[in-house]
Amino acid sequence: MGPQLNVAVVGATGAVGREFLRLFELRKFPVGTLRLLASARSAGKTQKFGDRQVVVEELTASSFNGIDVAFFSAGASRSREFVPAALKAGAWVIDNSSAFRMDADVPLVIPEVNLDAVKPGQRLIANPNCSAMILLVAVNPLRKLGKISRLIVSTYQSASGGGAAMMEELESQTQTVLNGLPADPKVLPHQYAFNVFSHNTKVNEHGYNEEEWKVIEESRKILSMPDLPINVTCIRVPVLRAHSETVTVEFEGAAPSEEAVREAMRAAPGVRLVDDRAANHFPMPIEASGQDDVLVGRIRRDVSHPSAISMFISGDQLLKGAALNAVQIAEQLVIPAMATARS
């Protein structure tokens, strides 16, 4: 048996935080001490972890003494404030926020794609944006089949991307609307029940919102293709917890055949092919929810381009889009490093 790790979860009471605890149990992550950290408002609550009842503590700069690995999922400003303290205390940090993702000296990692981006001595690893992550798990297997020259993406993003409060708003507001009453949105700027809208983040000078710009910049960094042309439109849909995306991939040379793409998807880690034309069964967020794999289907040649393929994908935003990827990074980097350090 390997070493036990002292683990901190920052943002332990959020939608992603709860997934961390579930995944630690499910995957038998070697949790020694478990410190659950949140805002003062949540301090004193208890959360169950296996046989333990763990009391949530207020996040402070001294929260990380004795911690081996800290998972941050409490937003970019919390990360900017407290990640330095965690690193100073000697912990590895896996940060699910956008705070450090584009820093040149912080690796941005999807284990299936670019684990080799982590250099010796680096102990802060950034966990990518959920839409970029789900996209790249499905796009990466295509790199063996040709040189990708452009990505064109439209997203169908779920409530979980906005956390537990947004999921709750979708459910309660949908009931309100079904009762014939006005939607009365609070978390989001627009009615969410039976509606879709452009992702509610600031639009930059190029006309792209923050979510879209993250997909563009982070995808380029993760793929080590700093100039890869990417077109993306991010749209919220009234779905609870998995993101879906239409994806067109243009190639520099000839496009791979549909069957070559299917074969690559069957062989790809983290991907499940769901592409049954006869049964009209393709990726759906309700089937991706709770699943580790990104579902990939509707694979076909793009009839509008000499060398492109199109597909439709769904992936659980809270799992591969957030908590699962962070835990996989810890499993594949931190556990082996700790074992070496202690041997």
Added chain:
Amino acid sequence: MGPQLNVAVVGATGAVGREFLRLFELRKFPVGTLRLLASARSAGKTQKFGDRQVVVEELTASSFNGIDVAFFSAGASRSREFVPAALKAGAWVIDNSSAFRMDADVPLVIPEVNLDAVKPGQRLIANPNCSAMILLVAVNPLRKLGKISRLIVSTYQSASGGGAAMMEELESQTQTVLNGLPADPKVLPHQYAFNVFSHNTKVNEHGYNEEEWKVIEESRKILSMPDLPINVTCIRVPVLRAHSETVTVEFEGAAPSEEAVREAMRAAPGVRLVDDRAANHFPMPIEASGQDDVLVGRIRRDVSHPSAISMFISGDQLLKGAALNAVQIAEQLVIPAMATARS
């Protein structure tokens, strides 16, 4: 005052049929005799039209005696069976089904785009597919700004495209799921509540489903661009009655500026520009519902292509996507023709 027209509505009890009656009143369409036709199952029901209570009659080959204009919206097989009888009886026919849309001698018309496709003597006019219609109302104004070389579209399609039964299924199933019970889909093959899925039509040998193929073929015919490359993925979302689409338009030469596109949209008939970046206010299906105009926004240069623009659009599937376009065709073609004939 112009002449009164004797009008038949085939599929009078459906979601589109009901919109016809509402539009006739709202737009003061000169309805003389009104014959409401449906299947035997609906015959004998009454529907209100202004002060009149009109009894629904069973559709038969002799239903069109004395009718000046017949609006068909009861599916392709009904149209194939009964449109010949209506034409034989001397009526103009505006057919909302797919039955005749791709016939070389049947004009497929969006009045804002190609009213000139109707040649003297033609009395059968096909009403385009809703997704193609909403797309082209927004794309047509761009043709003044450059030569379009490719369209890339992802749809966010509402329940109304499947008629009243699908709208009812979405509402009742959503309540079922909120109550914690299994979805139990009947009209659709998949759970619709809090889910999205690939359009539930047959996938052809190219890997495109029927809805996608209609968008491709009908758009080419309407634009008189028989080789225009079009990439489209059609996805259903849990929205009641307006379709939305992400649209990227590539140009052969330089792309127009964002401001030129906005100016073209402001000037375009049937379009309303909704493009407020500061307020994060863009087209949404709940705001398109019940509106005649197609809403257009999120206009920006495509950063992944040297000469393309992207946008997001929403249009009411039952209005511009179906009944409104058919009524506009009648207003602009049939009423003037009848006035001439009777003068």
